[in-house]
Amino acid sequence: MFSRFGPARRPPSRLRRRLAAGARLVAALTLVGGLYTAFAPAAVAEDSSGLSPAAQQGKGYFDQTCASCHGSNAQGVPGKGPSLIGVGSAAVEFQVGSGRMPLAGQAAQAEKKKALYNLDQARDIGAYIEAVGGGPQIPEGDDLHSKGDAARGGELFRVNCAACHQFAAAGGALSSGKFAPAIAATDREIYGAMLSGPQNMPVFGDNQLTPQDKADIIAYIQNLRSDQDPGGWGIGRLGPVPEALVIFLVGLVALIFATLWIAGKS
Amino acid sequence: MKRRKVDVAALPAATARQIDDRFQVATPLRRMFNKVFPDHWSFLLGEIALYSFIVLLLTGTFIALFFDPSAKEVEYSGSYTPLKGVVMSQAYNTALNISFDVRGGLVMRQMHHWAALLFMAAIIVHMFRVFFTGAFRKPREANWIVGVSLFWLGFLEGFCGYGLPDDALSGTGLRIASAITLSIPVVGTWVTTSLFGGEFPGDVILDRMYIAHVLLVPAIILGLITVHMALLVKQKHTQWPGPGRTNHNVVGVRMFPGFAAKGGGFFMIVFSVIAFLGGLFQINPIWLFGPYKASVVSAASQPDWYVMFLDGSTRLMPAWELRWHMFGHGYTLPPILWPTVVLPGILTVLPLFYPFIEARFTRDKTAHHLLQRPRDVPTRSALGAMAITFYMVLFLSGGNDVIADKFNISLNATTWFGRIGILVLPPLAYYVTHRICLGLQQHDREVLVHGIETGILRRSVDGRFYEVHQPLAAADDHGHAELDYAGWVVPKKMNRVGALMPSVRGFFRPIEQPPGQPTEAPVSPAPDREEIGTGTRQR
Ligand code: HEM
Numbered sequence: 001m002f003s004r005f006g007p008a009r010r011p012p013s014r015l016r017r018r019l020a021a022g023a024r025l026v027a028a029l030t031l032v033g034g035l036y037t038a039f040a041p042a043a044v045a046e047d048s049s050g051l052s053p054a055a056q057q058g059k060g061y062f063d064q065t066c067a068s069c070h071g072s073n074a075q076g077v078p079g080k081g082p083s084l085i086g087v088g089s090a091a092v093e094f095q096v097g098s099g100r101m102p103l104a105g106q107a108a109q110a111e112k113k114k115a116l117y118n119l120d121q122a123r124d125i126g127a128y129i130e131a132v133g134g135g136p137q138i139p140e141g142d143d144l145h146s147k148g149d150a151a152r153g154g155e156l157f158r159v160n161c162a163a164c165h166q167f168a169a170a171g172g173a174l175s176s177g178k179f180a181p182a183i184a185a186t187d188r189e190i191y192g193a194m195l196s197g198p199q200n201m202p203v204f205g206d207n208q209l210t211p212q213d214k215a216d217i218i219a220y221i222q223n224l225r226s227d228q229d230p231g232g233w234g235i236g237r238l239g240p241v242p243e244a245l246v247i248f249l250v251g252l253v254a255l256i257f258a259t260l261w262i263a264g265k266s
Numbered sequence: 267m268k269r270r271k272v273d274v275a276a277l278p279a280a281t282a283r284q285i286d287d288r289f290q291v292a293t294p295l296r297r298m299f300n301k302v303f304p305d306h307w308s309f310l311l312g313e314i315a316l317y318s319f320i321v322l323l324l325t326g327t328f329i330a331l332f333f334d335p336s337a338k339e340v341e342y343s344g345s346y347t348p349l350k351g352v353v354m355s356q357a358y359n360t361a362l363n364i365s366f367d368v369r370g371g372l373v374m375r376q377m378h379h380w381a382a383l384l385f386m387a388a389i390i391v392h393m394f395r396v397f398f399t400g401a402f403r404k405p406r407e408a409n410w411i412v413g414v415s416l417f418w419l420g421f422l423e424g425f426c427g428y429g430l431p432d433d434a435l436s437g438t439g440l441r442i443a444s445a446i447t448l449s450i451p452v453v454g455t456w457v458t459t460s461l462f463g464g465e466f467p468g469d470v471i472l473d474r475m476y477i478a479h480v481l482l483v484p485a486i487i488l489g490l491i492t493v494h495m496a497l498l499v500k501q502k503h504t505q506w507p508g509p510g511r512t513n514h515n516v517v518g519v520r521m522f523p524g525f526a527a528k529g530g531g532f533f534m535i536v537f538s539v540i541a542f543l544g545g546l547f548q549i550n551p552i553w554l555f556g557p558y559k560a561s562v563v564s565a566a567s568q569p570d571w572y573v574m575f576l577d578g579s580t581r582l583m584p585a586w587e588l589r590w591h592m593f594g595h596g597y598t599l600p601p602i603l604w605p606t607v608v609l610p611g612i613l614t615v616l617p618l619f620y621p622f623i624e625a626r627f628t629r630d631k632t633a634h635h636l637l638q639r640p641r642d643v644p645t646r647s648a649l650g651a652m653a654i655t656f657y658m659v660l661f662l663s664g665g666n667d668v669i670a671d672k673f674n675i676s677l678n679a680t681t682w683f684g685r686i687g688i689l690v691l692p693p694l695a696y697y698v699t700h701r702i703c704l705g706l707q708q709h710d711r712e713v714l715v716h717g718i719e720t721g722i723l724r725r726s727v728d729g730r731f732y733e734v735h736q737p738l739a740a741a742d743d744h745g746h747a748e749l750d751y752a753g754w755v756v757p758k759k760m761n762r763v764g765a766l767m768p769s770v771r772g773f774f775r776p777i778e779q780p781p782g783q784p785t786e787a788p789v790s791p792a793p794d795r796e797e798i799g800t801g802t803r804q805r
Contacts (some may be wrong), residue, residue: 013398025484038586051462067489071625074577078349080524104289105718109497123641131720150347150348151347151348151349151352152351153284154348154349154352154556155352155556157433157553158556158559158562158564159559159561159562160563162434162562162563162564162717163563163565164565166410166564166565166566167435167554167564167566168551168554169553170565170670171565172564172667172671173565173667173668173670173677174677175676175677175678176676176677176678177674177676177677177679179670179671179673180565185375220348222793223348223480224348224554229548229551230365230366230372230548231365231372231376231547231548231551232376232545232546232547232548233546233547234551235546235547235548235550236548237551237705238566238668238673239566239567239568239668240550240568240569240570241566241568241574241576241665241668241669242666242667242668243383243547243570243571244570244571244574245381246543246547247380247383247387247543247571248385248387250547250569251380251384251387251539251540251543252381252384252388252391253534254388254661255314255384255388255535255539256307256311256391257617258532258535258536258539259307259308259311259314259532260307260312261529261530262307262528262532262535263305263306263307263308263309263310264305264307266480
């Protein structure tokens with residue numbers, strides 16, 4: 001109703017609208033382009049100089065053996081290997097130190113094998129991946145269990161790990177040929193496995209299991225391994241299945257021989 | 267004063283006379299001592315079960331002295347450090363104390379468990395021998411039924427024992443048991459809540475299982491074993507057919523001294539095998555399992571071997587759940603019902619009535635005291651092989667996760683092997699066993715007619731080769747003898763009929779020196795047999 005009285009405001013013509021939009025676009029592009037030329041070379045220079053000597057060493061190994069599957073900047077290659085951005089040095093040290101990486105071939109699961117790189121080299125690659133994308137790290141030192149409480153660790157182990165790794169850490173089957181291996185690993189490997197959750201294992205980050213919890217669990221696992229079976233031969237600590245074998249193959253067979261000895265055969 | 271002389275040599279007789287004067291036991295004891303038992307290794311399989319039951323009672327009494335089945339929570343303070351300070355039930359606590367703080371407790375616990383496994387294993391092979399030899403036929407059907415009941419009672423007894431220590435493994439077993447009872451249609455919920463005194467786990471189940479395990483079930487087993495043995499004595503043991511053995515006598519050794527000495531010795535052997543296992547092989551390491559918590563389920567959680575087939579049937583069962591609406595209510599039949607309630611139901615009832623089912627098919631109403639060789643009854647043997655195969659597939663499937671893990675096979679592949687195997691393998695076993703039985707029968711008949719293969723090849727003047735056979739009886743012009751099959755071993759080697767040097771006898775080493783170069787094959791006349799009678803048998 002009021003518009004009737006004011007000067008009629010014509011909407012901008014189609015042509016003018018188009019011209020304005022074009023000008024804004026050119027301005028924006030110029031700005032972005034200018035910024036890029038100004039900062040981009042500097043950023044690249046800073047990145048490579050920012051790598052520690054260890055990480056630089058690691059980058060060498062990475063480009064040589066890992067990049068074919070994980071991409072030249074660890075961003076991953078579809079169908080060959082996942083991105084390693086954010087997995088941290090924990091994952092790398094675990095994977096490379098245990099020989100799982102570099103991956104050998106297609107199987108249900110990447111298995112532990114003779115490591116291609118020694119632990120120092122593995123840590124170098126870890127340092128590189130850490131520099132590229134950050135992520136969890138294994139604490140310093142080789143002894144990560146002596147500050148742990150094995151009894152508490154036992155409870156945590158049974159709740160969190162035994163479902164896959166079995167009560168005595170003797171390993172267990174998962175679906176379709178995958179399996180949780182029997183744990184025969186160093187403190188650092190166990191820590192790394194918990195932090196990074198290799199393949200079908202869940203990640204146990206520091207808010208699921210605190211560093212103290214982890215130390216307790218490691219203390220329990222290492223104690224299990226050094227513990228001698230008080231009851232005699234542990235038959236693999238695999239529960240009732242080998243016990244069934246023993247009762248038939250040892251107990252019953254011995255007694256059937258005894259019956260043959262005592263009594264006649266016809 | 268002159269001391270009265272005691273004649274030591276006459277003392278036993280004098281004591282016996284004094285006892286007989288008071289209790290008049292000479293006549294029944296003489297009958298007892300003169301009872302005759304046939305001698306064959308397979309007749310000792312039942313004794314293994316009997317003796318391991320005695321070991322179970324002895325070791326069980328020992329550990330019961332230190333065990334407290336209470337669900338009360340305590341903090342562990344025993345000597346196994348990796349559990350120090352852990353909160354657990356008193357039952358688990360005392361079971362750990364038996365293992366670590368009671369002198370000799372661990373070896374007793376382990377002997378008890380090994381004896382339980384051996385008890386069940388011996389029952390099974392004993393049952394196989396009774397089955398495959400036809401010992402269950404009239405008049406022994408009742409003893410067969412007692413036997414089947416003993417198997418299931420042993421199963422129950424073992425399951426209760428497995429549940430007692432309240433470690434994570436036994437708790438997992440109980441959890442499954444509660445799921446099984448819950449799945450029973452209509453009454454399942456009531457059965458479960460009354461067993462557990464409410465929801466699982468509750469705090470009464472351990473006390474109840476304890477009474478069942480140490481009193482009720484063993485008492486029933488003991489009673490049934492008594493019935494089993496009484497029937498055996500009354501009906502007399504069966505025997506294999508053979509020279510001098512008929513359906514109306516028993517040929518063998520007297521109860522006293524022969525059989526008693528052998529039995530006593532065999533008890534020692536069974537005891538020592540169990541002690542050997544208990545001392546050298548670790549069994550059920552409860553300290554590794556930890557206390558039971560609902561949140562703890564370990565990989566490789568299996569029941570003891572005699573329950574494992576039910577675990578297997580559960581693992582093979584596809585997850586088929588039946589749901590329907592009726593009278594305005596929704597009903598569900600969970601898949602666990604079929605493998606753990608229906609299947610054991612069938613497995614209890616079918617064997618119980620097997621003697622009658624077979625008699626019905628064979629129309630055989632006569633009493634039998636002579637055993638049959640498995641080959642002579644191909645259908646029964648094939649059925650038995652089929653049942654064993656069925657059982658074996660379920661049994662292996664019960665441990666399939668451990669098998670898959672240790673032999674690097676996919677777990678899914680083992681499950682499918684089980685599913686297909688349970689359908690395909692039993693009929694295959696039936697067919698193969700049936701053929702083998704017929705083949706063995708035919709070979710027996712062949713040897714009876716043609717004689718023993720001597721291994722001597724002759725070439726006749728016209729250049730043909732033939733093998734020389736030794737006829738077992740006077741042969742006709744074609745070299746054929748007319749001999750009836752006696753239901754017993756047909757000699758198939760020359761030394762069996764004394765034509766060659768006898769094979770060296772003795773189990774571990776020769777019990778007699780092989781004779782020096784005999785010029786002629788030694789043939790000794792069959793010894794005269796003395797027939798001992800203790801009454802006649804019904805016909
Ligand atoms: C607690 C478990 C058992 C014990 C202690 C036991 C013990 C025995 C013993 C010592 C004998 C005599 C020796 C022999 O023939 O082996 C016997 C015979 C017999 N048993 Fe058992 N047995 C048990 C379970 C069973 C089972 C599960 C069955 C069958 C389902 C069974 C069926 C028989 C039969 C039919 C006889 C008579 C055999 C004959 O006269 O030839 N028993 N038992």
